[in-house]
Amino acid sequence: MTDAGGVVERRIAGLTVRIDRLLCVGFGDCIDEAPESFALDEDGVVVFGADPESVGQERLVRACAACPVDALTVLDGDGRQLAP
Numbered sequence: 750m751t752d753a754g755g756v757v758e759r760r761i762a763g764l765t766v767r768i769d770r771l772l773c774v775g776f777g778d779c780i781d782e783a784p785e786s787f788a789l790d791e792d793g794v795v796v797f798g799a800d801p802e803s804v805g806q807e808r809l810v811r812a813c814a815a816c817p818v819d820a821l822t823v824l825d826g827d828g829r830q831l832a833p
């Protein structure tokens with residue numbers, strides 16, 4: 750995981766998932782879609798969940814696409830952006 754100015758990134762299920770914690774407003778749409786992958790910390794800002802791999806690629810992309818403020822970015826193995 751990398752952390753540069755509020756951005757955290759992880760490889761999950763062959764995808765790169767990037768969280769921009771400064772953009773997150775904590776509505777939880779991503780968590781509704783993939784509660785294994787995302788959670789809110791004590792400040793109400795999204796973090797990676799307990800078992801992010803378990804949801805599989807399709808649901809992971811859906812969860813990131815659900816974010817109303819585009820705080821979640823997903824790239825495939827070739828660096829193509831799948832969401833938002």
Ligand code: SF4
Nearest residue numbers: 773774776777779816
């Ligand atoms: S959907 Fe976006 S704004 Fe809402 S908790 Fe997830 S990352 Fe934050």
